[in-house]
Amino acid sequence: AQSVTQPDIHITVSEGASLELRCNYSYGATPYLFWYVQSPGQGLQLLLKYFSGDTLVQGIKGFEAEFKRSQSSFNLRKPSVHWSDAAEYFCAVGEYNTDKLIFGTGTRLQVFP
Amino acid sequence: GAGVSQSPRYKVAKRGQDVALRCDPISGHVSLFWYQQALGQGPEFLTYFQNEAQLDKSGLPSDRFFAERPEGSVSTLKIQRTQQEDSAVYLCASSLSRQGEAFFGQGTRLTVV
Secondary structure: OOOOEEEOEEEEEEEOOOOEEEEEEOOOOEEEEEEEEOOOOEEEEEEEEEEEOEEEEOOOOEEEEEHHHOOOEEEEOOOOOEEEEEEEEEEEEEEOOOOEEEEOEEEEEEEEO | OOOOOEEOOOEEEEEEOOEEEEEOOOOOOEEEEEEOOOOOOEEEEEEEEEOOOOEEEEOOOOEEEEEEOOOOOOOOEOOOOOOHHEEEEEEEEEEEEOOOOEEEEOEEEEEEE
């Protein structure tokens, strides 16, 4: 069965530091992969997505992610974190035939000044 | 409207009560999804509509859950005889087409007491 694992429940970084959030997936074919961000009381906002082609994808707010098929990973990165990046981050895999998203359990990012 | 709108934002129901949650998708969006997000978890798929057709309801946890989208726009998720385990945030998402970006509403937080 398809699944998404986000091994880090909670990450704390200092403002200006680099960030990497881990995501591993289990899917039978080439997956559609997504990263969403959820701020308190807000809906999910799409940061970036991978469907095919270049394995390094750029997203909004300075985020990027790299698809590594050999490692079944799609880690999210940002070179310099801002205090406003504090939120919950969800990795998801999309099914081809149904379009539904399968989400990981999320990583809560805390940013210290 | 400008985004996906869900109402009510908060709902407290007594155990055994029926509830109805409404989703107004972005105008013209063909696909509509419902997800359930328990506290501290990622969203879990409930059901999917393409226009008025409910193409996938595999995620509905029991026959107490029912969703409809009779005219292919507004959707209602109904939960009959609510139980405590139904307490969660219910998220609605819509997309313009298959495999298009899914835009999420802010969700309805249901608390069953």
